[in-house]
Amino acid sequence: MPIPFEPTRSYVYRAARYELVPRIAEIARSYGEEPFLLREISKRVLAETYTAEQLEIRVKKAKSDTMEKMSNIFGFYIPFLAENLHVFENLGGGMFKNISLDEELAEADAVATDVESNDSGIIYAYSFPSIRKNNGKFPIKIGLTTTGDSEARVTQQCKQTCCFEYPIVLKTWEVQRVAAVEDAIHATLDARGSKRHAPGTEWFDTTLEEIEAIVKFVRPLSGT
Incomplete structure (x- = not known):
């Protein structure tokens, strides 16, 4: 459910963080690793979301009598959040680029x-x-x-990182000595050269079938 509109700075922050930046991130995916002008995408999303009258509303600045347009407040918060939430890399001059896949995976793995x-x-x-x-x-x-x-565990990880796309739990396996089994899976995939070449990550280029086969091989027998 969309956040109800109100002409306040706190609304702009919440709308930018939880609604606009995720939408902008989806649009920006089409640029791949190419730089893009963030304000151009922002203007498009703002025009699709708000009326011209809403964007022209003036709001008092914090600790000041100066009035500022809603559009200008959005113009501050969107790039600020996009950079500080590690959605995009700020290249300067209004240009941004998508965080590389390996960097995204490393951040998700860090927690x-x-x-x-x-x-x-x-x-x-x-x-x-x-x-x-x-x-x-x-x-x-x-x-x-x-x-x-497992669903809650994965969701928890992504809430602590920059994930603006909902993760998909592909499969789960109930096992005894779970930490040992996880280590064995990681070690086997690493030995096969499947570990992604990014510092600190535990992501693997693999398939569910390959993981399933390893789990079946290393899974401890009941009662052992």
Whole structure:
């Protein structure tokens, strides 16, 4: 449900962060790694979202009697949030570019470490719609949770990072000694040269079928 419009600076911040920047990020994907002028995309999205009258409304600046147009406030918050939330890289002069895939995966992975435990738990594999493939290998994150809720675990990771695309949990496996199983999967894929070449990440160019085969091979037997 859209955030109800109101002519305040706090509204602009919330709308920019939770509605406009994600929409702008989707549009900007078409540029790939090419630089783009952020304000041009912003103007387009603002024109599609608000009337000219709404954008012309003047709001008092914080700690000042100066009045400022809503359009100008949006013009400040959109690039500010896009850069500080690591949605885009600021190249200067109003030019921005998309964060590379490896950098995005590294950020998502930076908060993905779960408690090391030999208890039972769930191994999960997730990815994002824009990089998922029906045939062939694509980047997949393999992680673990001991809470029993893989969907919540993945959502938690993405809320702490710059993810503006909802992740997809591709498959889960309930196992004993979950931390050991996760380590074995990572080590096997790494040995096969499937680990993505980006510092600090634990993402792999693989398939669900390959992960499934490894899980079946290393999964501890019940009672062991």
